[in-house]
Amino acid sequence: MTTTLADHLRSLPDDTLAALLELRPDLVVPVPADVSALAVRAQSRVSVARALDGLDQFTLQILDAARLTRDPDNEGRTSVAAILALATTGRGGDQAAVRAALDRLRALFLLYGPESALQVVASVDEVCLPYPAGLGRPAAELDERAAQLVADPARLRRTVLSAPPPARAILDRLAAGPPVGTLPAELLHPPTTDGPALPTVDGTELDASPSPVRWLVEHALLVPIPDTGATARGAAVELPREVGLLLRRDCGPLGPLRPQPPVPAATAREPKAADSAGAGQAMETVRHTEALLEALSAEPAPVLRSGGIGVRELRRLARTTGLDETTTALLLEVAHAAGLTGEADLPGATTTRTGADQQVLPTATYEVWRSGSLAQRWDHLARAWLAMPRQAGLVGQRDDRDRLITVLSSEVDRAAAPAVRRAVLGVLGALDPGGAPTADEVLELLAWHAPRRSKGREPAHREALTEAARLGVTGLGALTSYGRLLLAEALAGSARAAAASDDPLGRRAEPGAPADEAATTVRALDALLPAPVDHFLMQADLSVVVPGPPEPMLAAELEVVAEHESTGGASVHRVTGASLRRALDAGYAADDLHALFQRRSRTPVPQTLTYLVDDVARKHGGLRVGSAGAYVRSDDEALLTEVLADRRLAALSLRRLAPTVLSTPYQVGRMLTAMREAGYAPVPEDATGAAVLTRPKPSRAPARMSVANRVTDPLATPKLTAPRLLGIVEHIRRGDAAARAARRAPASVRTMNGRGGAEPSQSQAHTQALAVLQQAVRDKALVWVGYVDAHGATTSRLVRPVSMSAGYLRAEDDRSEMLHTFALHRITAAVLEE
Template identity: 30%
Template sequence: MRPVVSGSFAEYLAGLDETRLARLLRLRPDVRIEPVPRGFGQLAERLGGAESLAFALRQLTRDGVRTGQAVAALGGEATVRKVARLLGAPEPVVADLVTDLCERGLAWLDGETVRLPDRLAAHWSAEVGDGRPVADVARSVRVEDLRVAAAALGAEAEGLRKPELIARLADALADTPAVARVVAGLPRPARDCLDVLSHGSPGAFWSLPAPRPAGPQRLLAAAGLALNVNGRWEVPREVAVAAWLAEFEPPVLTGPLDLPSAAMSPAEMLATAQAAAQDVLRAVTSVLDTARSKPLAALKKGGVGARERTRLAARLALPAETVLLAIDVAHAAGLLGHTDAGYAPTEAFSRWREEEPSRQWAELATAWFGMEHAPTSREQDDGKEVPPPLPLASGAGMIRRALVRAAAGGRSFDAAGRQLDWFCPLHGYEPDEVGQKVEAVVREGHLLGVLAGDVVTDCGERLAAVADESADDPVAELADRVASLLPEAPCTVVLQSDLTAVVSGQLTVRASRLLGAAAVCETRGTASIWRFTPETVRHALDTGWNAESLRQELAVLSDRPLPQPLDYLIADVSRRHGQVRVRGLRSCVLADEATVTEILHTRRLGKLHLARLAPTVLSSPYELDNVLAALRAAGFAPVAEDAEGAVIIEENAEHEAAASRRAGPGATRDRVSATNLAARLLADPEGETVSDGGPGETFEQLAELNPRLSAAELALLADALDQERDVAIVYRDKNGTRTRRAIQPRVLFGRWLESWCYLRNGDRDFTVANIESVAPA
């Protein structure tokens, strides 16, 4: 194991007490996924990984990001006092922000110096400007140019030698706020040029163009902000930091924004949330019940296309956006999976179907809150729709979580949305795109009961609280907290004399199967309306019910006798049902002589090429199913028989998505609790006591093929390969193109890793040496 170095990030982590370490691990749940870090060296590597840092940065406010950038700008000289001076902010405010960075594992204190993980320091330094200090740059600059630069910045330069000029220039540039004011006064072309020069890589200079009296480079040189180094321009790091500071309107740190309160009575808010929760549970149940009978058609490249969604919305009388949300959230919750026939419920759906409403809602809400995209505002790929439930890269998830947290406590959600750039500064969207994502949060929040009007509901606040606490079982914890808010609504079925059934409450499995077989849903809402027709009753009889069992089940379901019209409908359909029988001899139609004559002379049945074999027997060259369908379309009510004359009961097939390496996620990874992992690390800081025998053969092979990966990354990749788990990698192909992919490694052969790639929805080979980083998927 890598030893803990004095002053390093690992040493800082090892010095935390159990309470502070457990808090950090709760805020960074990705590092608690098995295989967990062994020792503080691996923990520092996991916390400093690109994916882990990206997750943590999404939780920061604008003040937190600017404080971290200021630390990176000051480099090895960053202290709370110097950061406060650079930002023009009170020291206590900066101290609190630095403490927050430390608690999230994004910084640590080495004495009084604030330090950042290497990857994060490099990232923020590049954003601020990563040039050389002026003391290094000035050594290669002519004395006269140094004299001009120093004088432009107000320093006494006459008669000084080069070392003295360099010292004077360094002193002048050390006053960052003053230099920032000089930058702010530049014309826009000069500021744009300064931005370009500031963000070159260290030591990279820019060619000096043909002299122009008012060229932007000349303006920068005249202001003392750019130096001519052997015929090329270079901007000192101190100037780049000042240019970064000049981009902000004072004050640079604004502090938490004071959002107005949203007015809504608790009773009204609760009633709205309960109604929305009941509606979304009914919608998801209806979609999955339908997919169980007939899987949702999948496109060739995966996903449920717009045509299939439109058909489903019309059949279930649901809005299109509700169908989108239901498909995406059900898939994210593990209730909907892919099969060869399309998308169908998984085994988990049967369990979910029997749960209390609070548990059902908790599973859906937790899945929605953790999604990285917005189901009702999905990004496009090259102008084409990425259909649900295919995964896609998006910043909508961080916007959703930031706004729900910001508006908690009765504050205005609309006001939080207008201040999104403070609560979620790294969203990366253009203004018009931001509006679309915020609208999607509002739309989906109302559908799920997380929002009511302009306020976050009690259900929404408890959802955010459980997510922030990183509970070991967030779904169970959330279900417990909302149980009193989402009581079970008993299923009530009222059969009416107009051949409809009015259903309120959540449909039970028994009621869903009976009504799904014998009726069709016309409207959905707080109460749904189902209609009985000759076709729907005949469908129930075709799938194995008989008239008596249908009457009994409907009477039990409604707890009262059947209305006379419904009783007559069942009797009439039952009387005609089976009068015509189709025997599977490819095929024979058997009926009384009058009916056979009628069938034989029905013009629309001419395509069956029927022939009379006997007064009561017709034959057809078509298969049994084709003859049955044609007779039913012509108004007859046939039943099927086998070769021996026994009635064939048509199964109401229920499809269930089978676990498949190609169709869905690999083996799930266990997540260790924060307190458990903290205790384990403190008991074995170096990771020397390993119960499973330490790194195995796969680890060693991968380490030989890619020595640039850290021990923590190699452990994740080896575990994914050995245990058939998913993993996220950043991969650079032979053309130098870098992509982020979720893969399921299968076989290591030679220097290649054969894997299932979710991005390409197919098998791909990856050169192990070209994998740049590894993180849990």
């Protein structure tokens, strides 16, 4: 008799059952009611596929060995000895490695039962390829002629050896797997005229005459599959399993086995060189991101009605920052994920449709971010990149409807993107420091560690490697030291987020919390970056050279008093009359500017700068602008005469109201702009005549949370602690006991629940049940209660009645020791426990 998985799970100790739940946490979402429900869920297609997705290539090959060695005469069972015999026949079949893979499969309960009678979970055949290890079905299941051929091993070998070279090439290709090909319909029913079409196998046309496929079919080495039928393209042919095993005599029945992951011939980089290269790229990432956000602040990008930023705006931003469009799209996605940009309604917008009349611009978080150190700013961006569920490499491609995918649009969303990045960085982190494998070697390692999960994700893995290099997570192709800390922090953050439900108040928090780990990454990067400088070098041509990354305060001062020219290891700025007027408008006085240059400059301040500051300050405020529309007044009548006669200001339609006052019908802002463009230095004033000194306030979108502060992986399963696992196991055991107890309920209770005909009428049984319950309340006795729940289902419970009043029975469940309330009108029977 076959032992079911439920019976096998019931016989396990609690710690083994808890180990299963720890390895497959999806089985407890939600917690199963009993062991039978757990067994059904453990054999479901979704759960089995999820367990298989985490297995490496070698373990999957051993599972194929278990599928191949099943004995149909023994209820489909196999044994450890049979699996070992098959797996150790060819190359790479290490017995210890095979046993370790079997132990893992049994721990996951993809195989269960004693070693001499292992059973494969039924759903494995449904979610795996129909051809285990790439071998076809036995010849006896395919064709009688093929069965007769393989029954004589000597004849089979002679037939294979006599195959023409083109036919032998087809055999070798099918023997490597999968064992099926396409036979043209003309070969099933050869035409009467000459010139049949050339055959194909797997879409490859074979130039041979006579046809190698026809030769193989005629000699029973290939068998047409009759249930597929002949179509316009042709019918399928299959290589019998025995023929495939013969062709694999050199490499083994399962093909080449690799118990250990492939060792990449990675180029050994000096760890310090890799860290230095990565740190330099990290500086560039922060600089380019800041420049990109400043460009958005100066000219916000409108949002398309379909969502995202259009191609024209992306190209404008790329030109402004000097980046290519791919890098610009990546930085925009990362900045958005980090909460540095957001959407805000356009001024005067009246619609509430998403993407309509909105624009993308920096948020208030950007001001906080830019005030941090270089390492802090990079860490904020890198953690957002690692956690964001978006694949920036899709920008610029076409979707299923042949529409262009735009940056920040919903088409870029990919829930598996965080797992892809962690998998790629995990492969790099497993190598020695300085190991720099090629992209193909990384893909080969990923294909060994998780072949089912990696299949079809090769482009995403390559994009993750490219993005890591662009952001400075890797340097010279190797994972940097601070990149390793970043990855470890991300993995630890996932574990904390998954286990947060166990400690909602955070009372068990330990040192090593997110802030401490982030500080560790920042300190590691800080040690590699040049120290921020608080000074600059003033040149005779009024250029300002900052020999390193400026401190936030110095950067803010230079943004006001100088024009930015170039950026690199040493940034260059230039002091101009326009920049000094901007500083005076922001509230600086001439003495403040002199003191600033004297304090910050490590070289003598040029005399030309002193003269320029004094000259601009002397002219600044000589004109006062108000609203008339707007007016200009000055104590210098000759200056006003000059302004009135200036042809460049003719568009303002100036009129002299008094010897010291001119007016215009236009607003103050337009007048200020026009006069400053003409070379004048007016200052706005309020109604009292006091000068209005303001600094332009940039527009900001509402603040947004970075994705790094949310759950790292939306596909991740919760991490279950040991106490919680044991509690779940206890709950399952109790549910199993309750199910068995319900089956042991007295016959009278089960009959009334089923409303059998030989028992008293329903009203009589209900009256008798109330009398039994009243007596049980007085005697505090156990009683079996049959009742109908709110969903109409009938069930039985063994309870100890506590009270009965107001139409309800309060009773204590004998199994769970919990109080339950039963509506009396739903009780169908009550029998005292004997």
